[in-house]
Amino acid sequence: MNPIRALARVMVAHVLRALLPPPPNGPTVDFRGAAGRLLAEVSPLMWLGLVGSSLGFVLSPVTTIGWPLPSFWLPAEALDRHADRFSHHPVYLLRAGSTLLKMCAAFAWGELPAVRQGWGVSTDVADPRTWRP
């Protein structure tokens, strides 16, 4: 895999997990797989939005919780505080980006039938990906 794409996938998966982390006894959400699929399928504009917003998340802990570290290196408690404050960030583009990222994190959760059952919606989400030839 192209190293930039591989890095983008790792970074986006980290951010999706931080924004919507499964509880200790919660479902096993495949953020890495979901990030890979999203990055492969999105339009170039959305790819830029996803990766740019994720980069903003990784680099901004100093602006949210005062820790001058990338979010990868934050302990769990600090990462959780950063994730919460990131969605209220005073910089509009970061705040708007968090909406996109949270939606994508929810896509990852929504791949699990048990989660969908809890949401009260259909558990069948297998897209046919077909069209009239």
Next chain:
Amino acid sequence: MSHIAFTDEGVVDEVDHVVVGSGAGGANAALVLARAGRSVALVETGAWRDPHDYPKSAWGGMRDLMPRTGASMLVGRAAWPIVQGEAVGGSTVINSAIRVRPPSDVFANWSRQFGLPGERLEREVADALDAVDAELGWEETPDAALGRHNELALRGAGALGYASHRTDRYTRGCSGCGNCLNGCRDDAKRSLQRNLIPEVLARGGRVLSCAPADRVLFEGQRAVGVSGHFRHPADRRRGGAWRLRARRGVVVAASVTGTAPLLHRSGYRHPALGAGFRSHPGTGVHGWYDEVVDMGRGATQGWSSMAFRDEPGFKLESLSLPPELVIGRLAGGGRTLVQRMDDIRHLAMWVLAVRAESVGRVSTWLGQGVVHYDLNAADMVRLRTGMTTLARTHFAAGARWVVPGIAGLPYRIAPDEIGLMENAPLDPRAYVVILSHLFGGATMGSDPATSVCDARGAVRGAQGLWVADASLIPNVLGVNPQATIMGLARVVGAAAAA
């Protein structure tokens, strides 16, 4: 019958008319032309998907049925998304099929402000919509499809004493599965690739899908065809070139974000091309109820109110979104947001759409349409007032609290805290708004200097070229535009066939 989807081969053909875009505008214009005995080719950027092809996941809906996988944004102070369909059938595949005829004041305004023959247009559009109603069929949202989120809205509006109703929609036998936004797998929605476009094919027409148009071809000032390249619906790779020669003319109905840019990159120039962009910007307020609401059950938009259309200037509707899209809108992140996911089944979402007076433009950048648009202060007040009205309606319906979704405000607001919403900031960046009803860019009018098209959709300064989508509409309607677009497109189609 002839349909060509993606191919690596080239396609060359000659017909009487080429129609670009197969949504509410293009499909109706093509149908009128086909019924007049013209040979028609209908070209569409998106793929042709039938109910068994519709995606089931929330992400699949964005990926398979929307342009740029749902990532179209406007350029302005706030980066708000633009929601449109990209498929044979256009937005009629993904919308809620709401049927509202244009009120008389729309035509009176067109006469007064733009010098259009309002009375004649009103009569012609009404006649066209009589035919549309008969051919598509429609129904008021039935009991079986209402769902709790629509019932609560009716209750709330009733308690506050303002008029509201079950929505009339172009559906037949809707069961209320709540999947309108991903296409109706029950085939109850009268999406146009299922209803009118098959008649175009049966009358000898041709449909090219996965076929974005690059340019309208001109010989002198006469439009003589359209060319483009196929684009694969899954991997988006470029396919073969296609070129359709039009003996009698070209009708462009490529949507407000597509029509003006297509004309521009085809070399057509007019000072008003791209000007006069308007919209109904909309946003929602969630109410939290003690009972389970499950807003995904019931008609997606089964309730609406026009009580505030004239003053202050907004309309209200219910809207059920998939949980993933709701979660994206909820404030907070991390464990806080995970806890808030527990609210999902208790939330009902109602939305407002502002009858906005603000004006923007559609420009062309790297060949693509870019919408430049900002709401003025008066429209921001309308937006905030509409949100407050929705919050009051939720409380009147029994909501324990509401989720305003406004940056800077608490996640939840109790009935005695509604003043926080009334005094919320008017900065557009504090709101999560979408634009789904778009108008203008190639507007009609009587003044050749300020309008691209005449009252029949004919493009000024060109021969054999018409516009037949919402790009024609010179101001906001204040009602759902699908019926108006269909009616106008039939008027334009008749002019092109004459």
